[in-house]
Amino acid sequence: MLINGNFQGDTGWWASGGTFNVQDQMGCITFTNGGENPWDVVLGQSNLKLLKDEIYTLRFSAMAKNAADLKAVIQHDGEPYTNYLNQTLPLTNTVQSFEFQVKPSARDKKAQLAFQVGAQPANTVCLSDISLYGPKYEEEDMRSAVRVNQVGYLLNAKKRATIQTDTQTPLPWQLLDAQGTTIAEGQTIPFGLNSGSGEQVQIADFSQVQTPQEDIILEVDGQKSHPFDISHDIYKTMKYDALSFFYQQRSGTAIENAYVQRADLARPAGHPQEIVTCFDQTDAKGNDWPGCNFSLDVTGGWYDAGDHGKYVVNGGISVWTLMNYYERESLHKTNSTSAFADGMVQIPEQSNQYNDLLDEAKWMMDFMLAMQVPAHKKVSVPVGDQSGHLSDLKLTEIDAGGMVFHKIADAKWTGVPLPPHDDTQPRFLSYPSTAATLNLAATAAQCARIWRPLNATYADKCLAAAEKAWQAANTHKNVYAYDNFDGSGPYGDTHVADEFYWAAAELFVTTGKDEYKTALEQSPYYLTSPTKSDDLTWSNMGSAGTVSLALVPNRLDQSTINEARSNLLKAADVYEASVKKQGYLIPYQSDQYPWGSNSSLMNRSIFLGLAFDWTKTQKYLQAMSDSMDYILGRNPMDHSYVSGYGSYPLLNPHHRFWAHSENPDLPIVPPGVISGGPNSIDFSDPVAATLKGNCTGQTCWIDDIGAWTMNEVTVNWNAPFFWVTSFLDEHASW
Template sequence: MTIYRKSIVGQGIATILTAGLVVGCVTTGNSSTAKKEELSNNSQSKQSESGELLQNPQFKKGEESWWVSGGQLAVKNGEACVNITQPGSNNWDVILGQGGLGLENGQSYQVNFTARSSVETKFKALIQHDGAPYTGYFNEDISVGPTAKTYSFNFTQKEPSDAKTGFQFQLGAQKKADICFSDVSLKGKSFKKEVIIPTVHVNQIGYFPKAEKIATIKSDSKEPLAWQIKDANGKIILTGMTTVFGLNKSSGESVHKADFSKLTTPSKEIVLVVNGEASHPFRIADDIYTELKYDALAYFYQNRSGIEIKPEYVQRADLARPAGHPNETVTCFNKTDAKGNKWPGCDFELNVSGGWYDAGDHGRYVVNSGISVWTLLNLYERSLWIKDAKVPFADGTQTIPETNNNVNDLLDEVRWNVEFMMAMQVPNGKKVTVPEGDQSANLNQLKLTEIDASGLAFHKVADEKSTACHYHHIKIQWIVLFFIQRHLQH
């Protein structure tokens, strides 16, 4: 069962951060100059001398390199059509887009595309920074109808060079329609931020004094190379020769290996130098992973809903943020869903403030967070029954508001989500409408049945529309839990 927020937050949602991530798709406008031409379907647009920046611009490879949200995408005969049945209330509620682009300051760019629609409607064509604060570099309002037209625009990038930009057709907040695109093009000089990667690769965190210490060196040399370990003052403390490994199939690089396991003395700010190239500084110590479990548990605090994340409890000032959804009173979904099913809602409300946000959006889930709760509690309980095991996260060891309250800090953090889970329970005597049994083969015509749901729990609370832009939804909690358990004893 799902409950949805009674009031859906609009553009203001972009100011709310989740674990250091800003979510929302707010466009800040067009900061570049643009010249517009509207051509007939048979006209030829002027070709730029610079290269094509878009991948698969003619849709010859189907949907490859493009993403869509809020609609259904179908590609046929070089034309990509987005079926829009739920236009939403924001332009970004329906998007066809592509990321991975780069614009250079002072350079000129040309945008071309052909578009048609099943009905007379409008949309936005834009290029913006692909992430907060979504700075706009190109933004044009387009009117489109059943007759296909080719549109051409020229603009100059006046903002600083940006290696992380995205091209989008924002199709939301308009009519239900099928909007089709072909011959999409963005031409100009591509900007790529140069990243200098050392050829000498080490564990940047460090190595245990008595553990094996292996470094990888990118080199085409067929002969071993001399290496040196230097301390913070540049003094050579160990030397040796690399071993030629050859082709690393995973990276496609020819590499050498350097084994400096003989170095067992605790050290800080040391580097490995091979053939004149130095590694990142690293250290040798017994406590290289000691702080990792605390950083991992800190994720849960930073991902809390319903509470201000204060600077004194986070590692960096930019991780602090106002409270998200501080007083969350919700009811059952009572509208038509994306598949056309009409949900009747229910006659009660729940205050479900608190809990942990799931990932990059503002959804909170009983199942996902419940697994995290169990894992953390199991970590605590395990220490009570294993001989000589140290109880993890004793009171006062974690930087959270509840610290020094005579309760284990791990239990303090878990309680924040347990109370949310309890708040998601259906009150005694209340009824809700649900699809009973396996109806996955008929999602467009669900059979809904009213049941007495006393004591059952809703599985999530979320906005009607996602408050995040297109992203790969990673279950971060699983990654965090792995690190907490793996390195607990270090």
């Protein structure tokens, strides 16, 4: 039941109050201050699942450098910390072995094993050969074998369900209205093995139903789906909830009751006055950083994910995606009024005469502008690719004027839960990077052309920053971010040719200058598409440049613009063609699902949407709709990956404020937040580690706040989710 009980590395274990390391296959915790309570110094493992009144056997060996007491505790992980085992054991410097029987007084799917050694003088305590044996905890499986979009299907879209069954022959299905009356019936179509989930599946197609329906159920061979609707309004509210995510991730301002879906989502401002300087301590790899002789006011921006870091790189793709939707809506909208016109979105700026979508994007854009290094300021940075020796970085002092700091974050990782207004960690600027600088160059150029007819002063500010950033990036082409700092993610990227192309494309579209045209034409990413250079992500931004060249009027000749569109259409064709090759009918043909796989599906859907804009061919719109069917429940987990939508929605994302499962005084997640989704590649968090070897592709997911590799939420994932729901609602009557 335990992970890594013989300490082959440190996987599976956590420590608090001391330093954890592995010595001679023993897990050791060393502490200099034992605190006041036994639990002030702990070595433990969480995510244990126990059955009531069953017998479990705990075995382990332990020793201490100096004589000490060890408390072996098995308890509920959280209030009221119900104890199932609590034994105090005297330790010496000789290894002793222990064995205990445990009979839990309750069924508990959130228990922990804790070895407590606090409230004692400084010491080193080591354990080994730890095991816990007992009956396997079986979750009550509420999943239906009939997987549908649990919210519903657009009236004129194809309406299909996937049925998990080992039966090889067609099965009868009936579509039942809310009164149980059959409104349609037919036979399923056997698909066979869906390799992405390891299941045998069949497809039920009830597309012939094209009248509005509420709370209908699909019954297949006696098994029933969750209820769903057929309507033009499936995404009408969802798009606004998706956009509300960004308001609720704002830093530096109170989140007000008037602008959120529930009163418990309001909170005081987190980090209301963020005036910070460069990191000037020893990093996690042992490098000493000299800091810098200036500070910046970087108040504002969006918290990136479930933590309180603010990142230029991940912010860049997110801001670009929101502003891109504004641009394409302006060029291709089917209605005369934007769905995000001033006053349409619940945000404080809703009456300032600017489009509310632009207002939200500007909140992050202003932060990114503030992260630019002032002229002639010097900062010490690692120049060149030093990823092979992170514990011995060579730092070079450079004139960093015009470059952009990579991130602002806590000095150390904080725990869950922790509302942002309660975060007291010291915060620092991480050094400027080439990637962050190019992210500002690209998005600030995009900002300049969008805001030009609305606010020329702000447009000038954006363009000046963009051109300074471009010049600085070309002066310092190889300053890369690394995973050297506690308290924040690295967003490291040692390949920035795609960012250079993206920035050149945005600057050329905005200014028409030959300098930028030459740069983009000489790039290996020239007119690239996501199928040529991989999916659009924060680390692979080349295709974003091609999108802007193909979408926004510019000085390229028409044949080149047509070529850019053709390349993007070819990518959309590849995505659309893969739908029929997947048992869950999605434009994603793979047996492996990476971290944030749901965002890959959403970003692919952006290219499908653009293809529809340019061709009016409905197959692209249908593939987008199929993507959302998967996200909203037609998936092997029979789960909606979106909070607040569907019979089984996302409830427990990895988030420090939306952490009701950890602290009942904190709120559950607001509606409209998308989970990162299945991750069959990286099982590095303790919850995900329990699934390793026990899941396949699309089934490697769990709705657990501790599963950050599978159930994280981020700005760059909600941005394409917003884009897709907005597009589908705009075309709801297709």
